[in-house]
Each structure stands twice: as C-alpha cells, then as structure tokens.
Amino acid sequence: MGLKRVSVIGLCLAAVAAVVMLAAVIIRPPKIYISEICPSNSETSKKTAMQDKNGEPSDWIEIYNPTNKDISLTGFSLSKNGGGDQPLGGYVIKAHDYIIVYCSSAGFENADFPHADFSIGKVSEAEIILKYDSLQCESIKLPKLNKGVSYSKNAKGEMYVSEPTPLAANAEKTIGDTPVFSQAAGSYEKAFDLEITAGESQTVYYTTDGTDPATSDTRKVYENALRIDDRSDDENVLSAYDPMKIQLDYRDSIKLPDKSAVDKGTVIRACAEGTSGKCGKTVTATYFVDVSSADHNDLPIVSITTDPDGLFNEKTGIYCLGDVYKEYDEENPDHPWNGSIPANYNQRGREWEKECYVEYFDSEGNSLISQDCGIRIQ
Known part of the structure; x- marks a missing residue:
C-alpha cells in the first residue's frame, strides 16, 4: 500500500509539473522589451513630434523587437506607478525594429498609433511596467531627469541617461546620472x-x-x-x-x-x-x-x-x-x-x-x- 501511495503521489506531482510547464509555454510573452523612455520630450526630433489634445509634445516609450519574427502588441499593456493598464492594441513591431508608444494624460485626437493615457513627467520619479496579459514582463524605475533626455537600455539590460534616439539604436555615450x-x-x-x-x-x-x-x-x-x-x-x-x-x-x-x-x-x-x-x-x-x-x-x-x-x-x-x-x-x-x-x-x-x-x-x-x-x- 505504501509503494502504491508513493507512486500515485509521484504521478500527481508529475502531472501538476507538466501542467505548469505547459501553461508557462502557452502564456510566455513574445520577446520584446522597453529600450528607451523619454519622460519629457523636447520635440527636437521630427520622429517624435506627436502632440496631445492640448497641443503639447507627448512623452514617449520605445519598444524593441530583438527577434527574427514580426510581433503583434495584442495582449501587451503599459502602466505607470501601479496605475491602470493601457492596452497597446494590435500594432505590429517588425523583426529587429522599434515602435514608439506616445504618452500623455491629456489623451490624443483620433489616435491611430500606439499610445498610453498617462504622462511620465521629468520632475518626479516614475515606474513604468510592461505587461503581457496579467504577466509583468519588466519594470523600469526612472530617476529625475532633465527635459529632452532619455533613459536608455544597453545590450546588458542596464539603464543609463543619454541623448534621445527614437526608432534607432541607443546612443552609446552617456549623459550624467542624477546624483x-x-x-x-x-x-x-x-x-x-x-x-x-x-x-x-x-x-x-x-x-x-x-x-x-x-x-x-x-x-x-x-x-x-x-x-x-x-x-x-x-x-x-x-x-x-x-x-x-x-x-x-x-x-x-x-x-x-x-x-x-x-x-x-x-x-x-x-x-x-x-x-x-x-x-x-x-x-x-x-x-x-x-x-x-x-x-x-x-x-x-x-x-x-x-x-x-x-x-x-x-x-x-x-x-x-x-x-x-x-x-x-x-x-x-x-x-x-x-x-x-x-x-x-x-x-x-x-x-x-x-x-x-x-x-x-x-x-x-x-x-x-x-x-x-x-x-x-x-
């Protein structure tokens, strides 16, 4: 009886493990990540000169697709400081390419581009979270930054302050951190x-x-x-x-x-x-x-x-x-x-x-x- 019970328990544990592994495979998010955040856009780049309803240049978040396949943003969302999730819609990021998500608490008129209804802001610190369905893909905490600079990610996944490089590889040279x-x-x-x-x-x-x-x-x-x-x-x-x-x-x-x-x-x-x-x-x-x-x-x-x-x-x-x-x-x-x-x-x-x-x-x-x-x- 003891051996049968052990065998049954072992089979149950194995089944649970298999289900967990299968679920992980099923809900594993596509491999995209936040590559750059500009919390206070100076509107110096034509690539990011998107204005909100108030006519102000919007903040922006750049997302990169490092894979060899095009990836849809369906199921992905962004949030700030634990606020409500902002779905990114069905926009597609091509393989080894970037997409810009425009951010403003004022919202946008006839927005036919990826956007989030929150402002990031340069004065106060902020935490930006990327999710896929209910799974948190990554969380980035920003320091206080000057206007017109970006918080960028290098190949090692480390964040640093740099000149904005929207829809392009991040600048290698750094601007000073916030002491x-x-x-x-x-x-x-x-x-x-x-x-x-x-x-x-x-x-x-x-x-x-x-x-x-x-x-x-x-x-x-x-x-x-x-x-x-x-x-x-x-x-x-x-x-x-x-x-x-x-x-x-x-x-x-x-x-x-x-x-x-x-x-x-x-x-x-x-x-x-x-x-x-x-x-x-x-x-x-x-x-x-x-x-x-x-x-x-x-x-x-x-x-x-x-x-x-x-x-x-x-x-x-x-x-x-x-x-x-x-x-x-x-x-x-x-x-x-x-x-x-x-x-x-x-x-x-x-x-x-x-x-x-x-x-x-x-x-x-x-x-x-x-x-x-x-x-x-x-």
Missing part, C-alpha cells in the same frame, strides 16, 4: 559628512553658493564627503548686501543685521557628467545644523535656492536698482527718490522670472515639498 545624497535635506542636531554618488566613472560637480554646478564658474569636483556643519559663526553673505543698491528709500534707515541674527543653512547642488561630456539632472538640498522650527515658534521653514546673479547682478538681478535704474538716472538726473522710478526690481515679463528650487520643511525638520520652478521674487 544621490546620503542624507535627506532638513534639520540636524549635529554636524555630519554628506556623501554624493552617481554612475561609475562619472564626474560629480557641486556648488555651495546656489549656482548650478552644470554651468557654474565656482563649481568643484566632488572627491570626498562634504562636511555639513553649524554655520552660525559664518559671516553674512546675501543679507549683507548694501540696502542702498536695492531701494533708494532705504538710505540711512536700514541697518545690516549682525551675523548672529541670521540663521544659516548649507545648500548643496550637484550634478554628474557622463561620457558625452554633458551633465544630467542637478540635485539641490538644504541642510540646517542646530537650526530648527522650534527656534521660531514651531513655524515651518521654507528654503528658496536660486543663482545669486538672478537677485543682485546689475544686468539681471531683480533685487537691486541695476542697469535699468542707471540708464533712467542718466536721462533723468532730477528724478524723485522713491520706489516708483524704473529699476531692475520693478520690471515685469518672463525675462525677469528666475528659476529656483523650493523646499518646505515641517516643524520636525522633514522636507515635505521640493520642486524646481520659476518664480518672480519681489
């Missing part, structure tokens, strides 16, 4: 060492003066961990700017603050340079040591980082009298001394808007909001 900081922005009780990491063999540049390390003359090459310390004894910088150069009404009425009256943080901006010589996304983080909202009635802390030239440069600064006033003063030497006269600080228009990075910290010193944006500071 990663070892500590989150926020308030800390004690000093610490900040480490910055990026892709292998990539050069990381950083600044501490608010300028963009991708283009700044003051940038430094990151070689060792950066010491983030209490800066209460440091001299004032921007808050030491001469008030008379900002607003004529301030003459003889405003005194510069003592350094002990100005709470200071450390702003680190970093980017990485790839083999193409181009830098990727610039990352910004503000750190406070021995400074917290508890020192200010538990109010939240807001940090705004921008290039100082956008504030105090005579030609471009919006926090000073600048060249606009100088030209007016030369033509109108007897003008009244008040804030209504033409100056840099009361100009309007997009050319006077400045890019900045805003961080909002709660009463615990945690960063709740961080966003690149354009702002008019007055």
Whole structure:
C-alpha cells in the first residue's frame, strides 16, 4: 500500500509539473522589451513630434523587437506607478525594429498609433511596467531627469541617461546620472559628512553658493564627503548686501543685521557628467545644523535656492536698482527718490522670472515639498 501511495503521489506531482510547464509555454510573452523612455520630450526630433489634445509634445516609450519574427502588441499593456493598464492594441513591431508608444494624460485626437493615457513627467520619479496579459514582463524605475533626455537600455539590460534616439539604436555615450545624497535635506542636531554618488566613472560637480554646478564658474569636483556643519559663526553673505543698491528709500534707515541674527543653512547642488561630456539632472538640498522650527515658534521653514546673479547682478538681478535704474538716472538726473522710478526690481515679463528650487520643511525638520520652478521674487 505504501509503494502504491508513493507512486500515485509521484504521478500527481508529475502531472501538476507538466501542467505548469505547459501553461508557462502557452502564456510566455513574445520577446520584446522597453529600450528607451523619454519622460519629457523636447520635440527636437521630427520622429517624435506627436502632440496631445492640448497641443503639447507627448512623452514617449520605445519598444524593441530583438527577434527574427514580426510581433503583434495584442495582449501587451503599459502602466505607470501601479496605475491602470493601457492596452497597446494590435500594432505590429517588425523583426529587429522599434515602435514608439506616445504618452500623455491629456489623451490624443483620433489616435491611430500606439499610445498610453498617462504622462511620465521629468520632475518626479516614475515606474513604468510592461505587461503581457496579467504577466509583468519588466519594470523600469526612472530617476529625475532633465527635459529632452532619455533613459536608455544597453545590450546588458542596464539603464543609463543619454541623448534621445527614437526608432534607432541607443546612443552609446552617456549623459550624467542624477546624483544621490546620503542624507535627506532638513534639520540636524549635529554636524555630519554628506556623501554624493552617481554612475561609475562619472564626474560629480557641486556648488555651495546656489549656482548650478552644470554651468557654474565656482563649481568643484566632488572627491570626498562634504562636511555639513553649524554655520552660525559664518559671516553674512546675501543679507549683507548694501540696502542702498536695492531701494533708494532705504538710505540711512536700514541697518545690516549682525551675523548672529541670521540663521544659516548649507545648500548643496550637484550634478554628474557622463561620457558625452554633458551633465544630467542637478540635485539641490538644504541642510540646517542646530537650526530648527522650534527656534521660531514651531513655524515651518521654507528654503528658496536660486543663482545669486538672478537677485543682485546689475544686468539681471531683480533685487537691486541695476542697469535699468542707471540708464533712467542718466536721462533723468532730477528724478524723485522713491520706489516708483524704473529699476531692475520693478520690471515685469518672463525675462525677469528666475528659476529656483523650493523646499518646505515641517516643524520636525522633514522636507515635505521640493520642486524646481520659476518664480518672480519681489
């Protein structure tokens, strides 16, 4: 009896294994894969100049067929961050060829091409999933990327940042990765060492003066961990700017603050340079040591980082009298001394808007909001 039971059990297990193997063969998805993702299309390529209902250039995902046979997209779908699956329809990818899937949350008019009703976006990180029926074929997590670049896949299946190459082999040279900081922005009780990491063999540049390390003359090459310390004894910088150069009404009425009256943080901006010589996304983080909202009635802390030239440069600064006033003063030497006269600080228009990075910290010193944006500071 014992031997018969063993034999029966063995036969049952073998049958189950056969069924599982047969099912795996039946539902095994065709061998296509995501080869490139452009999360914020610059519309520089005519091959991908597809616009959505709002007239905006759509994001796109490139899929490659590495086999010797044409493959239908029937049964395949894409999704973002666990959202609803977007079927790709019955479009066919020819052997050893590519197809573009256009992506936009606004949707498309009369879409006779592969598309997905979601936007990928360059600011926030996203996870793109390719499925076949209910099976997940692959999942790709994107870092934060600049506009007009792609997240591409090499022959080893590794992802990297590069120039967009829609419907063609991916670029071999890389654009710098998005650097990663070892500590989150926020308030800390004690000093610490900040480490910055990026892709292998990539050069990381950083600044501490608010300028963009991708283009700044003051940038430094990151070689060792950066010491983030209490800066209460440091001299004032921007808050030491001469008030008379900002607003004529301030003459003889405003005194510069003592350094002990100005709470200071450390702003680190970093980017990485790839083999193409181009830098990727610039990352910004503000750190406070021995400074917290508890020192200010538990109010939240807001940090705004921008290039100082956008504030105090005579030609471009919006926090000073600048060249606009100088030209007016030369033509109108007897003008009244008040804030209504033409100056840099009361100009309007997009050319006077400045890019900045805003961080909002709660009463615990945690960063709740961080966003690149354009702002008019007055």
